[in-house]
Amino acid sequence: MGVKSKAAAAIVVLLLFLGSLWLQGGLDYHWDSCLKGYNQGNKLHQLYNSSGANGAEGPQVLEGCPGQTFQVSLLLSHLLAAPAYTSDVLLQPYLSTWDELVKFMEALGPMVGLISNEIKSKTSIIRQLALLAEENPEAELGPDIHSINAVKTKAGTENNLEASQHTGAYHSVCSMIRVELNRGVVDFNQQTDSGCRTLLRLHRALLWLKLFLEKLAETPVTGRFRSPSELCREAYKSTLAKHHTWLVRNAAELAFIAMPERGFFFRLVCVQNQGELSTILNRVVQAIGEVYNRTQKALDDNGMLYLP
Template identity: 85%
Template sequence: MGVKSKAAAAILVLLLFLGSLWLQGGLDYQWDSCLKGYNQVNTLHQLYNSSEADGAEGPQVIEGCPGQTFQVSLLLSHLLAAPAYTSDVRLQPYLSSWDELVRFMEALGPMVGLISKEIESKTTIIRQLALLSEGNPEAELGPDIHSINGVSAEDGAKNNQELSQHTGAYHSVRSMIWVELNRGLVDFHHQTESGCRTLLRLHRALLWLKLFLEKLAETPVAGRLRSPSELCREAYQSTLANHHTWFVRRAAELAFIAMPERGFFFRLVCVQSQEEMNTVLNRVVQSIGEVYDRTQKALEENNMLDLP
């Protein structure tokens, strides 16, 4: 085997290993199920924001992009459906958002797509836990919203009626936290197959993607737009890299080298210019930020930001 062949084989092995370690502690689950009770916000794949948010007159529309697996309109619809009550996040649209983000990563090529496999295993874990909880009468009672950290009695009273319509243990981030803490499923010193620990790994990855998309929509520096590869590497270094070993960080660098050029992202979100892409991505980033902040608050209030 020549030197080039050996180098190529070594890179492939590194990337495969990266896919298995990307979010730490990946488990090889092969379940294919989904949570119940979630109605997609907009089946026409069109989303409207206020003129104030977009800086234009009248509502703005994002339509589906024909012929593509990833649909930015679907991603936005799931993200906008995720916030619940005053400080909670519905898990079904949250996981559906990840389904679309996985398609986004897979569209960037096989090397970056390897990373998405570990994320898929995480969303599958939470979905399977939700299915298993359906057969548990105690879990189906759901949490008392007054007892969930971060939700006041006033907010709880206001939302009791809505909560009664969604009583599954894994209906939302806070209901999952409440149930798993009360069942003793969360271990603060050892790894467990809990939904809370799994959510934390997804949460960290969401910050990486949020920052990457935010950078893709950045204003040119000295008239120059930096390459997506450089931006993704920078976003990684300030987020997920803080939770990875040296070996995984080096493997990630190899994956980012294969990142497509900026023109590819125009096609991916169905725009013709950087200005148009900025408008679309800023809306996505804003929606991700709302979901991220609510999840961050719930995890922080329950001391879950450092689960092993």
């Protein structure tokens, strides 16, 4: 094998490693170691902005984008459905938000898309915990994920229907925290596959994506637009990088290099220019911010921002 082939193979291995540790915080112990049915029927959603004729707020219809797997209209729909009561977050639309964000990352290319596999595993853990709790509401939930994976579920439509109607222990962020604390499945000293710990990893990644989209929406007063690669790198360094090892931080640089240019994002959300992109992304960022802030408070109130 030539030098170039060896280098290419090494990069692939490194990126796969990055994908597996991206949400894990890069902690040393990793060396050793159902809510799927959410449906949002209405695919036309209102996007509010302050660019009306008289400067007043007015609605714009945000339609589906033909030919795209990722749909910003669905992302916004799930985000707007997630906040509940005065400070809670419904897990069903929260996880569906991540389903759409995974499609967003996968659209950016295979190197960035590698990260989405770890996110899928995290959302799957919470969904399986929810299903287990629904089938055995009085059972003690153990920290071993293998026992969760062994649960027998009903097939297809029935399973999705049950999940979509779930209002039990894993109905919301606050209910999950309360139940898992009461059942003693959250360990503040060592790793477990609790829903709370899993949520924390997703929560950290959500801040990274929020900041990236916020930066992508910015229109510079003077000078050039910065590349999405540069913006994503900057967002990463101020968020997820704080929880990653030196090796993961340096491997992340390879993924950022492969990011597409700004014009790709116009096509991804079906807009013609930066102004239209900014309008849509600012609304998405606002909705992410509401969900993030509520989740942050719930985790902080229960001392869960640094679960191992």
